[in-house]
Amino acid sequence: MTEENTVKRIALLALIAACGGKYQAPPPVASIALPDGSQLKPYDPAQPGKARPQGLAQAAGRVYVTLSNQRDGNPFPVNAGPGFLAAFVPSTGAITRIDLGGVDGHQCQNPGSVRTSADGYLYSACSGDFSGSDTARAIVEVNPLSNTVTRRAAIPDGRVPNGVAVTANKIWTGDVRATTTPRPPTVFSIDRSTFIADTAAPVPVDCQKTPNVGFSYVADVMTVGSDVYALCASDISGELYRLDPDTGTVQAHTTVGANPTELAGLVDGRILVLNAGDNTLSLVTPSGATLTSQKILTFASGTAALQDVRAFGHIVFTVASASNTAQRIDLDAQGGPKVVAEASFGTGAGPYNILPLDDTQAIVSNRGTNTIAAANWVTAQ
C-alpha cells in the first residue's frame, strides 16, 4: 500500500467515525409550571416576575412552595411583585395561589423557607430586598385549611429574616442582613402569641471564616424535636448550634463542613447537614450537652451546588442545583450511607428544595425553570 493510499484510508475511517450521534437524547422530564408573569400581580405589568420557587412544606394534604416572584435584574434579582405561596395537590396537579403581600402587596416580598408547625400552620420568612430597611420583611402565618394569611409579624429594622423554626412559644429566624463590616451572624425570635419580635438581643451564632476578611451568615434555622438548631455558614467552614427553644441560649455547637446550606432532622434526633463547599453530608449526633459531627458521605464530583436536604425515616433526599439532580440516600446501606438512586430534572432546572412524600417519592422546586417536579429515580445497581 502506498503512503497516499494509507492517508486516504485513514481519512475514510475517521469520516465514518465522525458521523452520526452515538448517544440517546435525554429522557423528557415531567414537571408542572408554576404561576408566572401577570398571574403574580406584578407591580409593573411591563416588567413581570417569574415564580422562582424556593421552600417546600406539606400541610393539609397539599404541598406548599414559596414563590419569590422576581425578575432577573442587574446585578441582583428584583422583587417584581408580592411574595406568594402556591398550594399544590400532588395527585391532581391543581395549584392555588396565596398572596402573601397584604393589602398593598408590599408586606411580604421574596419568601424563602416555609415550615409547618406542630399544630398545622404554615410559617414563611419574607426577606424583602435584603436591605434590612424595607417593609416587605416579615414572618407570615398561613392557615392551610383556608389558604389565607392569618397573621404577619414585622421584622425590626436592620434585620433580614431567613429560615423559620416554629416552637410552642416562639418563631426563630436567622438574620442574613449583610453588612460591609463583617459582624457575627445572629438569630432572633418572634413571640408566637403576640406575633411581635422579641426585644431580647439577637443570639450570635458565628463560625470560622477566613481571618480578617471572611463573611459568615445564617444558612437556616429549624426545629428538630423540641430543640431549635441554627446553621452558620462561611466559605471555609460551618457550625451547627443547638439553642434553647424559649430563650435562644446556646446549648451546644459543633463544626460541620464548608459552606453548609441546609439541615434536616432525623426521627431519632440526629441532624443532617449538607455542605456545599466541600460536597459532603455531615451527621450530627446530640448527646447530653454536646453535639458531635462526622462526615458520612462525599458526593461524586459531578454533583455540584448542593442546596437542600430532607429525610423520611432512614432515607435522605438531597438536591444539587448546578447538576440539576436529586439524590436518594440510604443511611442504613451496607457499608455505610450511600446514594441508592438519583433523579435528573433537566438542563437549567436549578432544583433548590426537596420535599419527601414518603421514602421513595419526592418533589422538588426548580428555581431555574419555575416548575415543580416529581423525582424519577435512576437506581444504583
Add this chain to the structure above:
Amino acid sequence: MPPSRALGRYLISLALLAVPAARAQEPDETIEVEGERPKGSPRAPGAAGTVIDLAQFGGEVRSVAELLLTAPGVSVHSLGGPGQAATLSLRGASADESLVLLDGIPLQGPGGGAVDLASLPATLLDRMIVSRGVLGAQFGAGALGGALELLPRAARSTWTGGAELSAGSFGTRRAAFDVAMPMGSGSAIVALQGDRTSGKFEFARQITPEIAGAPYYGFARENADSTRGSGLARITQQVGSETAVDLLLQGSAGTRGLPGSAGAPTPRSRQSDRGGLAGLGVRGESDGLAWSARASGRVDGIEVRGLQAFGDCEDGTPDCPRLHQTSSSARGEGELIVPAGSSQRVSLRLSGGGEWVRGGDMGAHRREVLAAAASADMALPLGFSLHPALRLDKVGKDAGVSPALAAQWRPEPGHPLQLRTAWGLSFRAPTFSELYLERGGVAPNPALQPEHAWSIDAGAEWRTALLTLSASVFWSSYRDLILYQLFPPGRVKPLNVGQARIAGLELQVVVPLPGRFFGEVSYSFLDAVNRRDGHSLPYRSPHRVFARLAHRGDRVEGYGEMSFTSALPRNAFDTAFVGRQLLLNAGAGVRAVGPVWLDVEVKNLLDDRTLEDVFQYPLPGISIAVIARARL
C-alpha cells in the same frame, strides 16, 4: 534574519540529516531548516524554557492554546470548544500571573487581566517561547509563573508567500495567507487569518452522576459559534549600515457566543471584541554597543451582551445592560547592550508609559507604568556562566523590585551536558478589573496590594544530534494572593488573602528518528498547595503528559500525538475532581501538486464526548479537518 545566522542554521542542518523541525522542501525552494531548536528566551538566559516552532505543525489546524500544550509546565484553561476563551497557566500560576508578549509588547486581557489565547492567531506567528519561573526581573512585574513570548513572522528579503485553507467538523473553517517581499531597503510581510466555527457539536453527559455506570445522554452544544479575523503587517528597513527600523502592526476582531456550562447554558449571551497594537522600533550597533528603542501602543475593546450574574438575559431590555470595556496602553522603551570585556555583557533597559481602561462597570482609570532594568551575562572560568538581573517596576501606586540570579555550567564548549539553576522574586500589581470592576456579583477593591512570589529551580539538559533530554525541578512560594471572597450582600470581592506553595517537575525528551521521523515527550508534575489549610489548589492537574511522533517527508507527512491530563481538584477541599482526560490526535498529508499539500487531521480520535473543562463546559468529540496549503 541576519544572513550570518541563517547560514549557520543552514550548515547545522546539513550536518544533521535527521532534521526534526524542518518543514518539507518545496520544489525550487531553498531549504531552511532548524537542526537545533533555540534553547530559550534571550531575555531569560538560565531560565527553564521551551521553544515551540510553528513550522513543525504545517498541515495542522492549531490554535495557540493547542500549540502551547506541547510544552512542559504549561496548562491551558479552555471554556469549551474551538474559538472559545482559553487562558494560560505556567507552573500552576494563575492566568493573571503569566505574562504574554507579542514581539516584546505586553498583551493584556479585558481589564488588564489574563489574555484570551483564542484571540491570538497562530498562523501569524513564527515561534513561541515559554519561559517558566518567577521572571519579573527579565520580563517585568506580573511574570510570577513565567512568560509567553509570541514571535510573529519575520519579514523576508525575497518574495515568498503561502496560503492555507481548511474545513472541518462543526462548521469550522480557516483561511490564512501571507506574503513577504522586498521593500525599499528592507523587507515586508503581510499575513491574514480568518477563522469560523459553528461550534455545534454533540457532547455526552451523565444526568445522574452519583450513580456509578449511569448512562450518558447526548446533547447538542448551542451558541458556541465563533468568527475571528486577524492580520499582521511588518516592515523592516535598513537605515545606514548598522541601523534598522522595524514597524509591526497587528489587529484582531471577533465575535462569539458564550454558551455557558453544560448544566446551565446561556443561549442568549454574546461577546464581541477587537484589538490591535503597533510598535515602531529602531535598533543598531555602534562602537561595539548594541542599542534599540521602541514605541508601542495597544488598544483592546470588548462588549458582552445578554449576560447577567446568574445566567443569560434578553439583550436590549432594561435589566440586561451591555458591558463595554476598552483598555489600552502606550509605552516607550530603550535598551543598551554594553560589552564588558571579551566574555561579559551588560544590558540596560528603561521603559515608561501608561495603561488606561474605560467601561460602564468600571469607570475610567489610568496608571503610569515605569521600569528600569539591568542584567548581565558573565562567562566565568571552568564553564560557568552567571546571569544576574534586577528590575524596578512602578505600576500605578505599586512599586517593587524584582531581582533574579541564574547560573549555568557546561563542562566544556560544545559538551552536550548543561546544568542550570535560577532564582527569582517579583510581584504582580492588581489588574484594573480587580481594583475597579463592579458588575453583577463582583465588588471592586481599590485598596488591593500586589501579590508576591519567589521561586527557585534547577535543571539539566543533555543535547546531542540524536537526543535532547531536559529536566527541571522547581519550588515557588506565593503570598498576598488576590482571591475573590464572599462579600456582603451576596457578592464576591478580591482580597489579598491567599498563600500558596507550588512545586513541580518538568521533563522533555526530543528524539530525531530515522526516516525523517521526530518524536517528543513532555511530562509535567505539579504539587500546588494552599498554605492556609493544606488542601490542593483547585484547577491544577498534578500530572500531564504529551507525546508526539511526526514525519516530515518530501511528499508525505503525518503525525500522531497523545495528551493526557490527570484528574484535577475542582474545589478547595480535595473532595471534587475533574476526571482525567486522554486525547489522541493524528494527521496525514501528501504533496499533491507542486507546492500544494493536502492534509487530513483528526482530533479526539477516541471520540470521547464526555470531556469537560474545569468549569464543566463540554468539549467536542472527534473532529476532522481537511487542509490545503501551499508555500512559494
